Amino acid sequence: MDGAVNDVLLAELAEQARQVVRCPLPLTTALGQLPATGWVDAARFDPQHPYGRRTLWHADGVEVMIAGWSPGRPCAPHDHGAALGAVRVLQGRAVHRQWHRLAGRLVPGRSEVYGTAEVLACPRGYVHQMCGSHGPSPLVTLHLYVGPTSPMAVYDRAHTRTQWIDAGGGAWVHASDDARVLAVERGWMPSSLAIERGPSGV
Ligand SMILES: [Fe+2]
Numbered sequence: 001m002d003g004a005v006n007d008v009l010l011a012e013l014a015e016q017a018r019q020v021v022r023c024p025l026p027l028t029t030a031l032g033q034l035p036a037t038g039w040v041d042a043a044r045f046d047p048q049h050p051y052g053r054r055t056l057w058h059a060d061g062v063e064v065m066i067a068g069w070s071p072g073r074p075c076a077p078h079d080h081g082a083a084l085g086a087v088r089v090l091q092g093r094a095v096h097r098q099w100h101r102l103a104g105r106l107v108p109g110r111s112e113v114y115g116t117a118e119v120l121a122c123p124r125g126y127v128h129q130m131c132g133s134h135g136p137s138p139l140v141t142l143h144l145y146v147g148p149t150s151p152m153a154v155y156d157r158a159h160t161r162t163q164w165i166d167a168g169g170g171a172w173v174h175a176s177d178d179a180r181v182l183a184v185e186r187g188w189m190p191s192s193l194a195i196e197r198g199p200s201g202v
Pocket residue numbers: 078079080128171
C-alpha cells in the first residue's frame with residue numbers, strides 16, 4: 001500500500017462501523033475480519049510523542065486511524081469521548097493497561113499484552129493506556145471509532161488533572177497552549193461530563 005490506503009476497504013469498514021448503532025455487530029469483528037496486509041506502510045511515526053497519528057477516514061461519525069508507536073513510550077490514560085472503539089494490532093506487541101476512576105482516584109487495572117492480529121474492544125467510557133514494546137518491528141495499530149471522539153479525556157497523572165482534547169489530538173498530555181486542549185480541570189473527569197456541559201461549559 002506504500003503509505004496510500006485502500007479506500008474501498010476503508011469505506012466498507014466505515015459502513016460496518018455505522019451499523020453498530022443499529023445492530024450489535026461488534027467493532028472488534030469488523031476490525032478482526034479486515035484483510036491484514038497492506039496497512040502497516042500507511043503508519044507514521046513521531047518520536048516526539050508516544051505514537052504518530054494518521055487519520056485514514058473521518059466521515060459520518062466514523063473515524064479510522066493508524067498509529068505508529070515509539071517503543072517503550074506509553075500514552076497517557078485516556079477515554080475516547082462518547083465513541084465506541086476497537087483497536088487491532090497490525091504489527092508488533094502492545095502492552096495494554098485498563099484504568100478505573102474510583103472514589104476520586106485513578107486506579108490501574110489489569111495489564112495485558114496484545115500481539116499481531118489481536119483486537120481490543122473499547123466500550124464507551126473505557127479508560128486505558130497502551131505502549132509499544134521493544135522488538136524487531138515497532139508496534140502499529142489500527143483504530144476504529146464510531147461516535148464523537150471529541151472531547152476526549154486525557155489524564156495527566158503528574159499533575160492530577162484532566163485535559164479535554166479536541167478531535168485529532170493524541171492520547172498524551174498536551175502543552176497548555178496547544179489549540180487542541182479544550183479545557184483543563186483538576187482531578188479525573190470523564191468525557192461524558194464535558195459532553196453534558198456542552199461546548200460553552202467545557
Ligand atoms: Fe485509546
